[in-house]
Amino acid sequence: MKAAKHVAAIAAGAMISVALASTVSAGDYKADPKTFATNYEHITIAPEWTGEDKLQLKLPKNFRRWVFIGAPLTPHGLNGGRANFPEFHNVYVQPEAFQHYRDHGVWPEGTIMFKELQLVDSHGMPGEQADGSRFEPSGRGYFPGKVNGADAAVKDSTRFPESKNWGYFNFGHHEEPYMAVAEAKPIAACAACHIANADEDMVYMKLYRPLVTPLKRTDN
Numbered sequence: 001m002k003a004a005k006h007v008a009a010i011a012a013g014a015m016i017s018v019a020l021a022s023t024v025s026a027g028d029y030k031a032d033p034k035t036f037a038t039n040y041e042h043i044t045i046a047p048e049w050t051g052e053d054k055l056q057l058k059l060p061k062n063f064r065r066w067v068f069i070g071a072p073l074t075p076h077g078l079n080g081g082r083a084n085f086p087e088f089h090n091v092y093v094q095p096e097a098f099q100h101y102r103d104h105g106v107w108p109e110g111t112i113m114f115k116e117l118q119l120v121d122s123h124g125m126p127g128e129q130a131d132g133s134r135f136e137p138s139g140r141g142y143f144p145g146k147v148n149g150a151d152a153a154v155k156d157s158t159r160f161p162e163s164k165n166w167g168y169f170n171f172g173h174h175e176e177p178y179m180a181v182a183e184a185k186p187i188a189a190c191a192a193c194h195i196a197n198a199d200e201d202m203v204y205m206k207l208y209r210p211l212v213t214p215l216k217r218t219d220n
Helices: 002-021 095-104 191-197 205-212
Strands: 056-058 067-070 088-093 112-120 134-136 139-141 144-155 166-170 181-183
Touching (some): 067 205, 088 095, 166 191
Antiparallel strands (some): 067 088, 088 112, 134 139, 144 166
16 A cells, blocks of 8 residues: 555656656746846855856855764665666755754755765675675675765755745766755756646655754754
8 A cells, every 4th residue: 555655656746757847948947137136144154156047056164064963875786787876865954054954944045955876885895785785894785985076955945936935056966076056956857847746845754853853852
């Protein structure tokens, strides 16, 4: 039953994505630059915008110093050898956005969800299995290897009202160095899946809530 519901949800998401793809294009974001936010009330490490339309995002600096909130993984070996997103997805958010969410249950304007991709370290390694897993002293599993790209989602209702206030960016799916600047992706490319499937404010919070929630005993 659960599997059937999961397949149905994926199918519904795909249908919405197709519908969006038929009505929007790479020129999705038509808001007047005069209305764009120039600062963010609750954010210190703010998104840096560039380009004539102020819709290009500069690669955030020192994102690995931000708060780490999770690392979903859907490896090739568990998806018929062809997973759409086979890497670990190491997700970081600015410390002040993290704290604001803890205090208010809402991601503030200017939040950057930064995702660095990290390949499964298996090929050519001793003990590699047919599904891409291998053995370490802790046991058989999937273990992180080389970084393999970076993406970002930015909450800015002045720039991205057409995609429920979030814009999505890709800084390259390859090893470092990443691109210095990225353009907003068409809605059908990224936002559509979040619109169809994300459980809270365009974010898959069920994947990150355990690390966002304060520890019960020390409240930190």
